[in-house]
Amino acid sequence: MTTRIVELRRGILKKNDELAAGLRNRFTSAGVLVLNLVSSPGTGKTAFLERTLRELRARGAHAAALVGDLETDNDARRLAASGAPVRQINTHGICHLDAEMIAKHLEGWEEVSLAGLNYLFIENVGNLVCPSSYDLGERIRVALLSVTEGEDKPLKYPGLFNSADAAVITKIDIAEPCGFDRELALHNINEIRPGIRIFETSAKTGAGMDAWLAYLAEQAGPA
Amino acid sequence: MHELSIAASIVESVTESASAYPGARVKEVRLRVGALASVIEDSLQFCWELATEDSPLAGAALVIHMLPVIVHCDACGADAEIAGVQSFRCPRCGELAADLRQGRELEIESIELEEPDPVEEQV
Numbered sequence: 001m002t003t004r005i006v007e008l009r010r011g012i013l014k015k016n017d018e019l020a021a022g023l024r025n026r027f028t029s030a031g032v033l034v035l036n037l038v039s040s041p042g043t044g045k046t047a048f049l050e051r052t053l054r055e056l057r058a059r060g061a062h063a064a065a066l067v068g069d070l071e072t073d074n075d076a077r078r079l080a081a082s083g084a085p086v087r088q089i090n091t092h093g094i095c096h097l098d099a100e101m102i103a104k105h106l107e108g109w110e111e112v113s114l115a116g117l118n119y120l121f122i123e124n125v126g127n128l129v130c131p132s133s134y135d136l137g138e139r140i141r142v143a144l145l146s147v148t149e150g151e152d153k154p155l156k157y158p159g160l161f162n163s164a165d166a167a168v169i170t171k172i173d174i175a176e177p178c179g180f181d182r183e184l185a186l187h188n189i190n191e192i193r194p195g196i197r198i199f200e201t202s203a204k205t206g207a208g209m210d211a212w213l214a215y216l217a218e219q220a221g222p223a
Numbered sequence: 224m225h226e227l228s229i230a231a232s233i234v235e236s237v238t239e240s241a242s243a244y245p246g247a248r249v250k251e252v253r254l255r256v257g258a259l260a261s262v263i264e265d266s267l268q269f270c271w272e273l274a275t276e277d278s279p280l281a282g283a284a285l286v287i288h289m290l291p292v293i294v295h296c297d298a299c300g301a302d303a304e305i306a307g308v309q310s311f312r313c314p315r316c317g318e319l320a321a322d323l324r325q326g327r328e329l330e331i332e333s334i335e336l337e338e339p340d341p342v343e344e345q346v
Binding site: 001002003004005006007008009010011012013014015016094095096098129130132133134155158159160162163190191192193194195 | 225228229232233235236237240241244247250254259260261262308309310311312319320321323327329330331332333334335336337338339340
């Protein structure tokens with residue numbers, strides 16, 4: 001018997017990364033800004049996205065959403081109330097979305113042509129660990145954190161927060177009763193991802209949504 | 224808990240690479256995993272056994288080389304390894320450092336194959 005060492009130097013998720021790169025090219029040439037929203041379950045991704053979709057629509061922008069959950073189409077139905085085209089992705093036990101699921105759900109989505117969209121939001125499965133490894137072809141990864149979760153969440157999940165391009169603090173309308181330490185939360189986010197843009201929002205009262213929408217418009221560039 | 228998906232991706236990739244060496248058995252698979260890759264070593268080892276069971280890779284060892292985070296500091300120009308993943312500050316000057324140079328790796332570095340010796344076969 002002889003032993004041979006074969007150098008591979010190959011990304012474990014190479015297949016996903018290649019697929020995601022292909023999607024990113026498609027999104028870029030169609031001129032659609034794609035965002036991947038990631039948080040724990042219960043942070044308020046859906047409420048935040050619902051409000052975002054409504055406000056974008058009111059401003060005459062075209063936005064659509066893909067929403068990932070293990071089971072049920074409850075979130076898709078909630079989001080569809082905004083009037084935006086929405087498609088549910090059920091992962092049936094898988095704890096994250098991957099590029100293949102995105103590609104598959106873009107196929108045959110009759111109400112949506114990428115070229116006609118300004119924004120496509122992908123609401124990931126509620127999970128702060130696994131989605132960080134899977135590129136979905138997005139341009140902006142958004143990490144969300146609610147005031148009910150504890151200011152040290154970014155320190156507990158550095159892999160995800162460090163990979164984010166923007167951070168959103170949700171439910172600030174109940175910050176006070178929750179004893180939320182705003183300064184500490186901002187400090188912790190910045191320790192993990194120095195210089196990241198942070199938005200403090202409430203989907204309920206609309207606080208902070210203007211700054212968030214202005215950021216979206218700025219990132220999307222001139223229509 | 225995505226270690227099972229990761230393990231399955233490694234099996235797929237290694238099986239494909241090893242198929243270029245007919246008759247060879249994969250003895251060891253060596254990985255490079257960054258501290259920020261969100262992969263837990265023990266969990267991946269556990270899933271590796273599950274994913275390779277009853278496959279041509281059964282019995283192959285998984286060797287995981289964990290890599291610390293290295294940041295580039297714009298303030299002092301140093302590339303430096305940070306201790307842990309709780310604060311992205313340059314260990315030399317204490318400034319926040321956003322420029323990551325290492326820490327997200329999730330790759331198969333190499334595989335070790337055991338091949339039947341062609342000379343012995345002729346005897």
